[in-house]
Amino acid sequence: MKAPRGTQDIIPGVSEKWQFVEKQLIDISRRYNYKEIRTPIFEHTELFQRGVGETTDIVQKEMYTFKDKGDRSITLRPEGTASVVRSFVEHKMFGSPNQPVKLFYTGPMFRYERPQQGRMRQFVQFGVEALGSADPAIDAEVISLAMNLYRELGLQSLKLIINSLGDKESRNNHREALIAHFQPVKGELCEDCQTRLEQNPLRVLDCKQDREHEAMKTAPSILDFLSDDSSAYFTKVKAYLDEMNIPYEVDPNLVRGLDYYNHTAFEIMSDAEGFGAITTLSGGGRYNGLVQDLGGPETPGIGFALSIERLLMALEAEGIDLPIDESLDCFVVALGDEASIKAAGIVNTLRNAGIQAEKDYQERKMKAQFKAANRLNAKFVLVLGVEELQEGYATVKNMETGEQENIVFDEIPVYLEQNL
Missing domain, CATH: 3.30.930.10 (Bira Bifunctional Protein; Domain 2)
Structure with a gap:
């Protein structure tokens, strides 16, 4: 289809x-x-x-x-x-x-x-x-x-x-002049223009097919009838x-x-x-x-x-590129089932805070998830693994500078708002 x-x-x-x-x-x-x-x-x-x-x-x-x-x-x-x-x-x-x-x-x-x-x-x-x-x-x-x-x-x-x-007065006078001008060559005009000449002669001037006809070049100007x-x-x-x-x-x-x-x-x-x-x-x-x-x-x-x-x-x-920001604020990398569940909660919290966030839904390994983050042009990546879950924080990586910080879960939205 x-x-x-x-x-x-x-x-x-x-x-x-x-x-x-x-x-x-x-x-x-x-x-x-x-x-x-x-x-x-x-x-x-x-x-x-x-x-x-x-x-x-x-x-x-x-x-x-x-x-x-x-x-x-x-x-x-x-x-x-x-x-x-x-x-x-x-x-x-x-x-x-x-x-x-x-x-x-x-x-x-x-x-x-x-x-x-x-x-x-x-x-x-x-x-x-x-x-x-x-x-x-x-x-x-x-x-x-x-x-x-x-x-x-x-x-x-x-x-x-x-x-x-x-x-209305100007157009009526111009209309009569157009009819008188095109009537002698009516048979040379396209079928549409022959109809227009009777119904609305002003439209003859808008014809694409007859635009090069000699009569078009000498047609009466509306400006002379205003x-x-x-x-x-x-x-x-x-x-x-x-x-x-x-x-x-x-x-x-x-x-x-x-x-x-x-x-x-x-x-x-x-x-x-x-x-x-x-x-x-x-x-x-x-x-x-x-x-x-x-x-x-x-x-x-x-x-x-x-x-x-x-x-x-x-x-x-004109070669004008529109200033469209196609980057993603944050991508959450989760390793394991428990981390994936926690990531869903973090992503939801970030979205509610007005931050554009995404997570992996393909059960990919860490390297593949980082590749996905790069394809989405993510500004920050949050990593959740076994250690992070036990300690109650996420490893937050700035993808532009490469710097990493450990941020406790409750402070992640504020941290990203301050650094985005």
Whole structure:
């Protein structure tokens, strides 16, 4: 038996990297005053149809959808924002006196697509959402948080791309211009883009298959269709980023793949050599209107999400070793049945005292037990033999210095706490 295609086992030796990275992401988010939210792994299918958008590739091609025993259509969540907004509405968080409501989440997402390096059918996403503020300063804060998550883990080869998708008026005007531009060459576009041109022409600009088509290079820019309000909003976002010393590039073709985006959109890329053909690390943007679409009051929002798999790939591409301590505090070597029983008690006492401890469970000889301690990179080894049991102490060896001391049983936890 093997894991299903597009999934992976994260085994010891690798899981420690995940734990370290996830802890860093959470700690930094809390520094920005974001609170954790946990939503179900599956939701009613309608949530993603309404929230993500009927015309997106996710809804049309990539969702894991099934009927439950009550004949209800259920979908494994393909992204996090729709679930967070659903919870925001359901629990009436819009009534909280603390606004905006600032949330972060982490967990597995599911999309049925062709597996490739850094793109799995089950992947782990970390994201943040800020709901309840239309201030461009919160846009800049969210982008700053995203950039700092990468920088504080040591990544250097980063590029921030931003764009404005404008308000409804701006998008409608741009939509008409796109249809007029691509209609003459519609037959030359891929089948998906021919459908997108009728349903959501902005998505044509996001096509990977037709990206080199000549019409793409001369497509009308959304920036030329921004209303005065949208243009002023985007100018303020850039001013905040400038004040924060966050470099960026404006790309008018950046549209993102989800229907709910408007105004600010952004992606963070990796320029690291060997990172791979897909350079995007994370992306997000503003989604004013999504709360209303899911049954809530008019509430602006902005957020982003990143793939932890791709984050770990970027760290590897830049040769960054995470400071993970894989050593063991203490290994107890026991010789004989009585010593083994006493060792179990000592190990339990040490663990209760907050000390990482292990003992032999293979009935190995002393030399083999010391080898096991070395493989586990133990800092101290406690030896229990016949003499030690009779005298009521353990021989404690510092594995770095080689020094040994006899420590009575009751004093072992304090001794290790002082010397670790």
